[in-house]
Amino acid sequence: MKTILGISAFYHDSAATILVDGKIIAAAQEERFTRKKHDSSYPFNAVEFVLKFANIKLNEVDQIIFFEKPFLKFERLLETYVAFAPKGFRSFCKAMPTWLKEKLFQKKILFNKLKMHDDKFNDERKIFFSDHHLSHAASAFFPSPFEEAIVLTADGVGEWATTTVAIGKGNNLEIQKEIHFPHSLGLLYSSFTYYTGFKVNSGEYKLMGLAPYGEPIYEDKIKENLIDIKEDGSFHLDQTYFNYATGLTMTSQKFHMLFGQNSRDPKKEELTQFHMDIAASIQKVTEDIMIKLAKSLKEEFNIPNLCLAGGVALNCVANGKILRAKIFDNIWIQPAAGDAGGSMGAALALWHIEQNNPRLVNVTDDMNGSYLGPEYEQKQVEDELKKIGATFEVLSDDELIEKTAYSLSLEEAIGWFQGRMEFGPRALGGRSILGDPRSSNMQKNLNLKVKYRESFRPFAPSILRDDLSEWFNINVDSPYMLIVSDVSKDKIIVMTEDQKKLFGIEKLNIKRSEIPSVTHVDYSARIQTVHEKTNKKYFDLIKRFKEKTGCPIVINTSFNVRGEPIVNTPTDAFNCFMGTELDKLVIGNCYLDKKKQNLNLKKDYATNFELD
Template sequence: MNILGISAFYHDSAAALLQQGQIIAAAQEERFTRRKHDPSFPLQAIKYCLHEAALQLKDIEAIAFYDKPFLKFERLLETYYAFAPMGLRSFLTAMPVWLKEKLFLKRLLRKELAKIDPIAAKKIKLLFPEHHLSHAASAFYPSGLTEAAILTVDGVGEWTTTSLALGRGQDITVLQELRFPHSLGLLYSAVTYFLGFKVNAGEYKVMGLAPYGNLQAESTQNYIRLIKRTLVQVQEDGSIWLNQKYFNYATGLTMLPDIKWQNLFGFPRRLPESELEQKHCDMALAIQTVTEEIMLKLAREVKRLTGAADLCLAGGVALNSVANGKLQNSGLFRHIFIQPAAGDAGGALGAALAAHYLYFKQERTITPGPDAMQGTYLGPAFPNWAVAEIIKKYRAVAEIVNEEDLTTRTATLLAAGNIVGWFQGRMEFGPRALGNRSILADPRNPEMQKKLNLSIKFRESFRPFAPTVLVEDAQQYFQLPGTSPYMLLVQPIKPSLRRALPKKFNKLTLTEKLYCQRSALPAITHVDFSARIQTVHAETNPLFWKLLQAFKKITGHGLLVNTSFNVRGEPIVCTPADAYTCFMRTQMDYLVMGNYIFTKGQQPPWPEKTDWQKQYGLD
């Protein structure tokens, strides 16, 4: 049985393919079109999935779309009716698109699929599981758990914004739901908008900005009080009620009424790209604190309802790795599995899995070992001959080496302070680069965070970088209970690695805080002594594991800085051409792609030790 899952027409469109319940391929459309968060029909992603499985469209038993369009249309109509006469402009903007395309989604899907195979497109079965069921299925079925509580939290699907469910065997039973317009995801997105970041793209920036706030400051505590007193009422079971007088998302063209928020919090909405001030940091910390409180209450409630020992998480809010770390530390659950593509892209996979188990009633077999996401390496891979074609096309300077020399020489370059683009194997599915489409560096280098942000990624200087560490060495560096293969858990670094902060740290500016030496691993230590950790496992990524082993042999440390192989505003690279173009446009020192090591011109392959290495005794 071959089932194709699709998510599209909102943001982060994607496709995923199952064969006999096994995940064969999955990818976001943005990686092929090079349009970040591309919402369009995932034509290229579908073509890739079919190619990976050596199938044609006629071989697919069913296509599952990740939500129900008629339910979503019902929600739009009822919402406009409830808020009338407000929202007329938004109504007039939205309705033509719905009446022309989205309402008749079956027709639209068949029209797009006809670009692949016109005959098969007319015959193929189309299924429409609900949005939050797709999220729940994406987390539970690949988790490897026979029974688990399931918590899904996002902006909104059709009506649901939060669901609490029980997964048992091949069944998922939804126990409670929170409905639109009351949404934790939309509350967080509203603050994201108020702080000058892009909705559905900048929420992780708010999470990264929060540690620069001061929780003890009166301003932060006041923001928390105002959020909980005026914007949202939080109940003990985690359910919330949002005061719609302070939000426009239900029927407006913006997230919130600027003047009301300015009057409430005492400062205007920050304009994009303008300077970040302490009040913005404190506001980010306030919404992060409220979010963590709500997530913990929801987790306690789903635990009470199910009695399950384990938890599965999905939905866009499940990408909040700081809140995930707090859930892990709560001890409520024995094990937490978070879908690595927790947002809408993962809905494509969840829709296919829901169709397989709930519609077609296929038996679920769980085998011992890691989860079924295969390290989330589910995208396209490229052979060495494809890399050789890039060398020929661009007259690139590159040297081919065997695998053992590849990891040793790359580790040597990293230990010498170089920044290396690392392009290997199958592309990751989801928002995180996990060692196949990554930019790597030495975490011991105190200058590395600044250099990576400003000269490589071209992004805000406050943004933290994640460590990737050998799973067997993780406890040496981090207070991490268990593993974190998908870079979705934030935990503190060990106290023994920390350095004392200045006595007046909280009075420093954001920039001054950023460049304080916080630990022996400054490039991956955030201002609150935390890190978003990826544990690397030999079973799922043997070559990346070997690279870390080689770096450990040279430096004594089995960990690296790992950030996604892209620059600001662009998707993670997909093809060798994408990688080479990104390499040449930035100040990356080397590119390792397949068995080739690329340089820029005639650089010496073994650079001398830099001043910072001598200063810190690393030579």
Template sequence: MRVLGLSAYYHDSAAALVVDGEIVAAAQEERFSRKKHDARFPRQAVRYCLEAGGIRLTDIDQVVFYDKPFLKFERLLETYLAFAPRGFRSFRVAMPLWLREKLFQKSLLAKELKSLDDGFDPEGRLNFTEHHVSHAASAFYPSPFEEAVVLTMDGVGEWATTSVGVGRGTELTIEREIHFPHSLGLLYSAFTYYAGFKVNSGEYKVMGLAPYGEPRFTQAILDHLIDVKPDGSYRMNLDYFDYCTGLRMTNAKFDALFGGPPRKPEQRLTQREMDLAASVQAALEEIVLRMTRALHADYGIDNLCLAGGVALNCVANGKILRDGAFKNIWIQPAAGDAGGALGAALSGAYGIGGATRRVTPGRDAMKGAYLGPEFTQADIEARLKAEKAAFERLAPDAVIAETAKALAEGKAVGWFDGRMEFGPRALGARSILGDPRSPQMQSVLNLKVKYRESFRPFAPSVLREDVAEWFELDCDSPYMLLVADVAAGHRKAMTEAEMKLFGIDKLNVPRSDVPAITHVDYSARIQTVSADVNPRYHALISAFKDLTGCPMLVNTSFNVRGEPLVCTPEDAFRCFMGTEIELLVVGDAVLRKERQDPALKRNYETAFELD
């Protein structure tokens, strides 16, 4: 049975194809449209998925959309009625769009699908699943577990904001829910907004900023903003928030509690924002740990699956793992709304199609999240020639050797290989790489390559067989969704003067033998690389280890701030020519910056809207 899953019309629209329970392809629309968090119907992503599966839309048995619009509309109306007459301005803005488009989403989707293939008949083939069911399905069905508790946390779906399910074999049932307006995702997003970052985009910046601050507001959050029970269930105090009916997340009472108005976007960061980030991160961790401990006690199942936007908080995930209530955890790499498309397809495959689920212990079904487009070497070369790029084609072994040598020399390398990643993380297919031993590499990549805020940390891609020697972690972390500390033997002790530094002043103090990936609290967001999942990337890191003794590389996404991850060889070349990346590797084609025509240089620093 062939099932196409779709997410769209909110943010991060995507498409996914599942055939007889196997995940064949998945991609976000933003990668093709080059518009960050593109929410439009995923026309190009659908075309790609069909092409990857070698089928037409008329061959699809079911199309499943990732949420239920009528339930969302019900929540919208009930919320406005509950708070009336407050929020009339927001109601007036939202209602015309709902009445024009969103309320008639089934006919809109049918029209979009027929525009892709006029032979497609949506009658009986277009279905909808609830938002949190989509998230839960995306987490459980690809997991390496026959049985698991499934915890989904995000801003809001239709009504649910936190849900608990249990998966056994092909059965997945949702057993508990917390409903809007009570939401951990919206609590975190409120602080994202208040700190001057974009909601649904900048939450990971709050997580990255947290170690620079002190959690001096955590108790105020727990005392005033959210009432948390011992089992992690919670209720928000809506006196401090404006997201139910307003056009902003927080209100004057929130401002008064935390000492002033929200920071304006791009305004200089102060210690207050760092302390607020540390405080909401600590509060989130406390709530989630209460929840996971109680869930294990209630269900007695040792496996936990996570999805929803909150599951992208890799610091909290690391705390759950170390807490040990659950022996094993697995997190959907596309945990946000894009992953809802995959969950919708899987829900259709197992719920409607009766697919047989095959579980391999220790091995998930995500194929490393390498589910996007790939390009043959001949196609790569034709595309680069059309861009007037100067390149040389090397034998595969020579590509690895040349790249490892450039990295050991401290060069920033663009690495484009195989199928593009699905989800927000670059995992060695569309990555910018660097030497983690370099004290300057973090600032160079942030300021001269990524054109982004200096405080933002970078992740290591480390050989799976070496991870326990370098980090306080000894399990798979293939999707960069777990944070652990650098092992004590590789840390550098701080001087008394360095320990007294505050905020961003901490940034330039080397804390380990690999300072470019060591955050100010000695932590790192780890991607383990296995030879059987990505053999070429594993070979590159191994070659770098042979040259330097260091079994890891700095790995950040191949894009600049505000740009989606590169998808095509042309995208990679343009980003290469718009930044200070010194070497670009696309398949077996090697491009050196000094050999390119200077007339092809681009200004990427201001090319994209800031995220």
């Protein structure tokens, strides 16, 4: 038995993955254990979990691999400051102590951290380093269902690369082309995230969700000033508009002057139509670049399959546009496309590329539905709930499905905690909040009363795979909620002329389809297809809901409030349940009714977590 431990850490979304004989056994993000969103610290808890799940001690692990090369990153930092000097001296002074103390001598630091798990671990030669974008590319290709594929990765920045193209074939993967820092599609998008008043590295989803409320009226301004896009999709950013290379902010004064406003202060300023139009504009530019890249790569390499990873691959609207353009026969996107997935990619790259181990292609994929995290036995759940003082009843599988489906049909909000926790940013029916998509009020109520977040943010539909093409203009698997598609024409309610004249958020409360709570203002939805094989209990629940209502869809959003990581333990789930206006909580076979709980156990969740 050969084991490899993959680790990503020290930037954002630290994580750990373990492979046994090349098979992905377990993977988890550190934030789920520490309850600190996007936790970047050494993933002690995640490493502990994967080792325990694989039933192995650290000193028995054959190799440990880190997802990037710190020396190359340091080289980029130094060369950037030299190139822009004397500009950026302040941020240079701020960055240096951290690098010299913590990041540069990472092998030694990692060795010391690893010893915390097992004092018998004493072999520094077991520690290896991967390349950041190779880790991303490997996470996209090796678990994919393709023997051969073009692999496109795009994010903020790794060591030097910001966008890479690789070709994967069998157990081989080679990077063919790169775009280097400071020219970065991820950092361009994050600059607009910052400009509209959202948090960089977490608010990008908000920007994408805000875009359909606006018109892309600044598209030409962006293309004519900020970015030079070539015919093949490669690009060059004018750095005078940005401040991320050397400064402590993302955008420069010149950027603000171009658009006529300073960046929004979320504590003082509301979102306006201007911000919606800005969001629509950068989203359109991003989609155009991704489609150009996809077309030129298909033309150049003539391979029918595309794999995507890197933070930009989480832009499910752009993914949907690539799919709709029919450039490739098949597309597969790594569900943990950001840095967390780097821990998995680094381990897979070591196993297949460096050690030349053969690869067996799975017709679906090798991600086990991305259910790779911790799970709890029924007895553990009951013991934990009793300890907290929760009131619950234990039901058979069939009773549980029946009661939950009935509760959903009454437009109640359900906390759903089953099986293994998901790896990646999306809840996929393991740690989810569920609702009735037919309700006109559910989107607003879930956002404001349960998630404590902006009312405009859309929710995703989980749909039985066999019913997909009847409800949406798509007929390919989307198990990881990473593709956006339009609602079928016969399910749409066309807006009146007066409604069409409404601006921005005013459009939110207009019923646009038979499933209004998962239909975005542009008649689109971010789809998750549910398969019996990967998540039977969730599949059975939606099937029972369909039998009751004729609707094979439920609202699925992550089980957390704004600013909180997705719940990990039954205690996390109960705390979130008691701190929000969720009506019911279902953990394993335990069924909890809010009305029957001790009110002294109520939590103040509305102000518990900082803005995300």
